[in-house]
Amino acid sequence: CSSDLTSEAATLCIPHLVAALKSGNEAAQESVLDTLCLLKDSWSTMPIDIAKSQSIVAAEAIPILQMLMKTCPPSFHERADSLLHCLPGCLTVTINRGNNLKQTMGATNAFCQLTIGNGPPRQTKVKRILNLMSP
Structure with missing residues (x-):
């Protein structure tokens, strides 16, 4: 108690x-x-x-x-x-390879589609892209 x-x-x-x-x-x-x-x-x-x-x-x-x-x-x-x-509600996605992301998406208005488990895919905006060059 x-x-x-x-x-x-x-x-x-x-x-x-x-x-x-x-x-x-x-x-x-x-x-x-x-x-x-x-x-x-x-x-x-x-x-x-x-x-x-x-x-x-x-x-x-x-x-x-x-x-x-x-x-x-x-x-x-x-x-x-x-x-x-x-904490619930906080999701961090790390993009390890972003080949041609800048050329494909333009400036920093990139979006990615994220699927977690068996749930429906969700589209989320990529807020910050650190390394756009391929390794």
Whole structure:
């Protein structure tokens, strides 16, 4: 019972952590990121329904984390990236070979079609293309 109360308290704190991540100074953001990463590390040891509910609430931080990754130091990037990879709703696709992508698609308006499992294909815009040259 006490672990359920602790988990519920942690779940209720997550929106406040997300708000602090959005509005805090760099030191506060680092502290919030540390806390969210510790919470993420505990998800594997708690009941699946609690872990899922916490990750869904923490997913509110996705756009903030993505924005902060553009401006924060490299130490922040690794932890934020690790957190982003386990939050629901965040999908990262790495294109290892982009042969002729620029010539075919023009500027940076490239699209790709992504199929996950047996689901229907989804079209998604490629937001950033780093290496357009073939290896």
